[in-house]
Amino acid sequence: MKRQKLEDIAIKAWLETLPGWERTEDGTGIFRSFRFRNFNEAFGFMTRAAIQAEKLDHHPEWFNVWARVDVTLTTHSAKGLTELDFELAAFMSTAGEGA
Numbered sequence: 001m002k003r004q005k006l007e008d009i010a011i012k013a014w015l016e017t018l019p020g021w022e023r024t025e026d027g028t029g030i031f032r033s034f035r036f037r038n039f040n041e042a043f044g045f046m047t048r049a050a051i052q053a054e055k056l057d058h059h060p061e062w063f064n065v066w067a068r069v070d071v072t073l074t075t076h077s078a079k080g081l082t083e084l085d086f087e088l089a090a091f092m093s094t095a096g097e098g099a
């Protein structure tokens, strides 16, 4: 159920609740760039997100340089976006407050 590919209309509704997140160009994912004050804050965020990702069994694609963390979420098995991507995005938005 949570790994079922979402319709465009549901994706748009979800995105309205998630400031800073946008659909990737090919439509299969969502992207947000988090910018923290320093590496310690960035890595603390990544640690919190990693623990949640394991709980959800749903994992981010991300890239970190110093205080920046670029995140793309997609569901590989569905070849698109599912509830799990938005659950993880919502968690990351909260975990990254102050970014």
Ligand SMILES: C[C@H](O)[C@H](O)[C@H]1CNC2=NC(N)=NC(=O)C2=N1
Pocket: 057, 058, 059, 060, 074, 075, 076, 077, 078
């Ligand atoms: C076996 C395991 O449940 C799967 O490989 C999970 C793990 N994490 C995953 N993460 C993401 N982003 N997409 C997946 O399809 C996915 N599949």
